[in-house]
Amino acid sequence: MQFRDLHRQYAAMKAEMEQVLLQTAASGSYIMGETVSDLEQQLADYVGVKHCITCASGTDALRLALMVWGIGTGDAVFVPDFTFFASAEVIALEGATPVFVDVNKEDYTIDVDDLTEKIQFVEKHTDLRPAAVMAVDLFGCPADYSKLQVICKNHGLLLLEDGAQGFGGSRDARRACSFGDIGTTSFFPAKPLGCYGDGGALFTDNDDWTSLLRSLRVHGKGVDKYDNVRIGLNSRLDTLQAAVLQVKLKYFDTELDAVNRVAKLYNELLQGKVTTPVLSPAVTSSWAQYTIQSPERDNLQSRLKAANIPSAVYYPRTMSQQQAFAELRQEPCLVAECLTQTVLSLPMHPYLSDEEIQMITTTI
Ligand SMILES: *Cc1c(COP(=O)(O)O)cnc(C)c1O
Numbered sequence: 001m002q003f004r005d006l007h008r009q010y011a012a013m014k015a016e017m018e019q020v021l022l023q024t025a026a027s028g029s030y031i032m033g034e035t036v037s038d039l040e041q042q043l044a045d046y047v048g049v050k051h052c053i054t055c056a057s058g059t060d061a062l063r064l065a066l067m068v069w070g071i072g073t074g075d076a077v078f079v080p081d082f083t084f085f086a087s088a089e090v091i092a093l094e095g096a097t098p099v100f101v102d103v104n105k106e107d108y109t110i111d112v113d114d115l116t117e118k119i120q121f122v123e124k125h126t127d128l129r130p131a132a133v134m135a136v137d138l139f140g141c142p143a144d145y146s147k148l149q150v151i152c153k154n155h156g157l158l159l160l161e162d163g164a165q166g167f168g169g170s171r172d173a174r175r176a177c178s179f180g181d182i183g184t185t186s187f188f189p190a191k192p193l194g195c196y197g198d199g200g201a202l203f204t205d206n207d208d209w210t211s212l213l214r215s216l217r218v219h220g221k222g223v224d225k226y227d228n229v230r231i232g233l234n235s236r237l238d239t240l241q242a243a244v245l246q247v248k249l250k251y252f253d254t255e256l257d258a259v260n261r262v263a264k265l266y267n268e269l270l271q272g273k274v275t276t277p278v279l280s281p282a283v284t285s286s287w288a289q290y291t292i293q294s295p296e297r298d299n300l301q302s303r304l305k306a307a308n309i310p311s312a313v314y315y316p317r318t319m320s321q322q323q324a325f326a327e328l329r330q331e332p333c334l335v336a337e338c339l340t341q342t343v344l345s346l347p348m349h350p351y352l353s354d355e356e357i358q359m360i361t362t363t364i
Pocket of ligand 1 (some may be wrong): 057058059060083084086087136162164165186187188198199200
């Protein structure tokens with residue numbers, strides 16, 4: 001059994017995929033091009049925003065958003081303490097200060113009450129300029145954006161949605177990656193919509209930011225790539241990855257239905273045995289991970305391993321506990337720290353069979 005079975009996914013779309021892979025190989029054009037701009041239009045339509053700008057990874061997408069906003073030294077960016085390292089890393093990489101915020105125990109997204117307290121603390125007691133909130137759609141669940149939008153408006157903050165795990169999910173009938181002033185996603189193979197390497201994208205309704213992003217991803221190009229008007233990055237999406245994503249996008253809604261069916265079955269079969277995810281009724285998750293909580297986590301994980309069932313701890317450390325952030329010395333986020341001890345992610349993908357789910361839940 002696989003944690004996320006990419007072989008079965010490949011088998012499900014093999015003929016069509018092999019055709020586009022060979023076509024692209026034979027085309028002799030491998031970076032950007034029409035396939036990439038077509039994909040950007042399809043992704044923007046899917047998410048329900050005006051513009052999609054693809055780039056080389058989900059990490060670059062976050063970094064590019066901060067670059068467009070001119071966020072750097074002296075700026076505070078509020079980010080959940082419980083997330084993948086890249087969310088907080090890019091803030092520090094741009095010279096700004098990540099301020100870690102606790103998360104909800106039920107759905108793992110940013111705790112809006114703690115966010116308000118942290119913003120007030122930075123406003124009153126530090127020399128930092130509160131600049132932006134980066135909310136993360138952790139494990140596929142969009143954060144509480146109606147509340148986040150109000151908080152950001154009241155405090156004059158920009159809102160960045162890290163939808164690396166959230167692509168395909170929705171909240172109040174709006175799709176993930178459409179909630180922030182800019183939303184980003186990742187096409188890393190194991191994400192809800194994955195390609196066959198690295199890739200990422202930004203989503204926004206803002207025309208000016210879009211032109212700036214299209215320049216920044218190609219060395220700050222002006223009229224052409226040998227006219228460089230600002231400092232940028234090399235962060236383009238390969239044509240091959242765009243072609244792969246176009247095929248995968250055709251199967252994506254069916255896959256979303258499938259992971260939601262898996263999650264429902266897990267919830268039913270694990271009810272009362274371990275803590276299962278509790279999502280707001282307004283939310284549809286893209287189930288990047290199906291994550292349970294148990295005080296017996298380590299024991300549970302070794303029993304699963306003995307039965308050849310893969311599982312994973314996302315995440316074993318909070319951001320404040322990472323050595324890379326040791327010098328920030330921020331107050332501990334108690335829920336986040338507790339979660340590092342109790343969370344366990346189970347096999348989750350659209351091709352998981354009922355028999356496999358039965359076997360996993362029986363073992364638990
Ligand atoms: C995967 C991930 C990223 C980074 O995406 P890459 O494409 O691997 O660079 C950022 N944030 C979160 C929450 C992620 O899960």
